[in-house]
Amino acid sequence: MSLNQVVLIGRLTKDPELRYTPSGVAxxxxxxxxxxxxxxxxxxxxxxxxxxxVWKAVAENVANYVKKGHKVAVTGRIQVRSYENNEGRRVYVTxxxxxxxQFLTTPSNGASSQNENSNNRQKSTNNQGTNSAGDGWNISDDDLPF
Structure with missing residues (x-):
């Protein structure tokens, strides 16, 4: 048996970057x-x-409702991946x-987004029952934007 579970609470250092894979996955x-x-x-x-x-609906919700400085709680897992950079060297990313x-910033404690004010009941989003690339999403490495 193995376990890879992470729980973090912190603030975003900048606005999330949303992209889509060539097959349309957020x-x-x-x-x-x-x-x-x-x-x-x-x-x-x-x-x-x-x-x-974050992937799929979680990615879209985070991009729409969370901004730099907002406090969030994230549960997930640690992943280490590697790629070859422009100089031909292997780079490892953790x-x-x-x-x-879970969105922890509310309008009363610093949120200024109009979308967040109108969607205050949207406090969290998750990928329950799904995993990241390679673990059941049918996403090939060629689809990854990084």
């Missing part, structure tokens, strides 16, 4: 700033900047594949 990427639970030697709090990728994203 994919969004964003970076989540997650505060560390302790201060450094100077007494300052530090954060980790964690790349997150990221979280988000399966559920």
């Amino acid at each position: 994919v969004a990427q964003f970076t989540l700033a997650v505060d560390r639970p302790f201060a450094n030697q100077n007494g300052e709090r530090e954060a980790d900047f964690i790349p997150v990728v 990221e979280v594949v988000g399966q559920n994203v």
Whole structure:
């Protein structure tokens, strides 16, 4: 038995980037700033900047309702992938594949998006019963935008 489960709460460092694969599957990427639970030697709090990728309806909802600075909770799994860069070197990328994203920013605590105000009841979105590329979505590596 193996387990690969991640739970993160943090703020987006910039607006999500939404793209579509050639076959029309939505994919969004964003970076989540997650505060560390302790201060450094100077007494300052530090954060980790964690790349997150979400697919399908989750990607579209995140792109439509979440902006830079918004707080979200992400559950998913860690994935390591690799590709060959322009110089012919193998590059490894570690990221979280988000399966559920809960929107924690509300209009009363900083959201300014008109869409978010009109859709306040849309608090979370998930890919329940689905997985990322290669785990049942019938998406080939050629379809991936990265």
